[in-house]
Amino acid sequence: MSDSRETGRHAFVVGYPVKHSRSPLIHGYWLRQFGIEGSYRTVEVTEADFPVFLERLRDGSSGYSGGNVTIPHKERAVRLADRPDALSEELGAANTLWVEDGLVHSTNTDGLGFLANLDERKPGWDCFDKAVVLGAGGASRAIIQALRNRGFDEIHVVNRTVERAEELADRFGKRVFAHPMGALAEVLTGAGLFVNTTSLGMHGTPIPDFPLERLKADATVTDIVYVPLVTPLLLQAERHGLATVDGLGMLLHQAVPGFEKWFGRLPQVTPELRALVIADM
Ligand code: ATR
Incomplete structure (x- = not known):
């Protein structure tokens, strides 16, 4: 150059x-x-x-x-x-x-890309008060910020290492809550959005069964993993009859x-x- x-x-x-x-x-x-x-x-x-x-x-x-x-x-x-x-x-x-x-x-x-992807592929996805974010790394942080700015009242962060979720809850303040993995079923209850921000399911590797039946019937499930395009999590969500949005659009929109x-x-x-x-x- x-x-x-x-x-x-x-x-x-x-x-x-x-x-x-x-x-x-x-x-x-x-x-x-x-x-x-x-x-x-x-x-x-x-x-x-x-x-x-x-x-x-x-x-x-x-x-x-x-x-x-x-x-x-x-x-x-x-x-x-x-x-x-x-x-x-x-x-x-x-x-x-x-x-x-x-x-x-x-x-x-990243947050803007996340929102634009959902807006494009599932208009109305944001009509709920409660969202659940799996993972507490860099991608999770940008997504929590975006969801907070979009107006979600409750953003629940569930992470294998609960201390990292707690750090994010402290950082973002009163609308963000931290939980250990064991609390997932309780936390998913009545939520309108579930996002995987971890590498779980990347390249099709098996993931645990998530209690997605706890989500609202018209909830959306999305994944930031986009290889494969239809991830193990999205397959589970489809089996539960839930709306799904793959993560490729986040990469494109960001x-x-x-x-x-x-x-x-x-x-x-x-x-x-x-x-x-x-x-x-
Ligand atoms: P990024 O910046 O891409 O988000 P990161 O900061 O390495 O990446 O964060 C990865 C996230 O995926 C973390 O929330 C991590 O959980 P820990 O904080 O407990 O490490 C999560 N993660 C990665 N592999 C996982 C697995 N096998 N099961 C559950 N969570 C996993």
């Missing part, structure tokens, strides 16, 4: 490792669709080199308009950004950076705000894009 003869706008996904990212496929599709002269590429940067990478983004010498941030740089990206927005600051993690007037801005679009910032066009999550990513899985 130091080649100043290169024209157009350029964006990155920076991480270590970063080879398996599907983001280049998504942004490459939109770049072609709009006929934009530009690129989106993976950049492997170690933790030691990350501050220099950000400095070169800030001073313009890298040639990038911005990009995505993934493991292990998400937390440090917020701390090093000049203008972290309220979402990334509250989460303590950013997945999207852009430069404006020589200042690095950060946000986190990419929208970044593309708009870097390339100046608002992209759409189309069936063609979905099919392209599925074909690559």
Whole structure:
């Protein structure tokens, strides 16, 4: 990227490792669709080199308009950004950076992607007061924030290590409650949404039977795991006659705000894009 003869706008996904990212496929599709002269590429940067990478983004010498941030740089990206927005600051993690007037801005679009996926595939999914989130890692945090901002009155976090759920309940305040796994049946009772934010069921590995009959009959079950597209949890939910939404749309929708910032066009999550990513899985 130091080649100043290169024209157009350029964006990155920076991480270590970063080879398996599907983001280049998504942004490459939109770049072609709009006929934009530009690129989106993976950049492997170690933790030691990350501050220099950000400095070169800030001073313009890298040639990038911005990009995505993934493991292990998400937390440090917020701390090093000049203008972290309220979402990334509250989460303590950013997945999207852009430069404006020589200042690095950060946000986190995971929660927005989560909501947009459900809004697209199951309109009305949010008409309930009570949601249950399984897991207490980084993805869970963004989803809890999104559900709280959407107006859920009770967000129950169930986690194998209950202390991590308690940390999130403390962090988010009075509408978020922590529970051990053993409380799942009780917690699911009367809930209108159940979300798996853990890696349980990834690549089709078996999962325990969840007492999904406790959910409201018109509840929605969703998974952030999207390989396979129909996960063991979603299969269980289908057997209970519940509405299901797969997690692929979250990945696609979380990419929208970044593309708009870097390339100046608002992209759409189309069936063609979905099919392209599925074909690559
Ligand atoms: P991410 O940032 O992707 O959310 P993470 O921070 O490693 O990833 O969090 C993974 C989550 O999946 C945690 O809630 C983890 O539970 P613990 O906090 O008890 O480790 C959960 N998880 C992973 N494997 C699990 C399993 N086999 N059973 C139950 N929970 C699991």
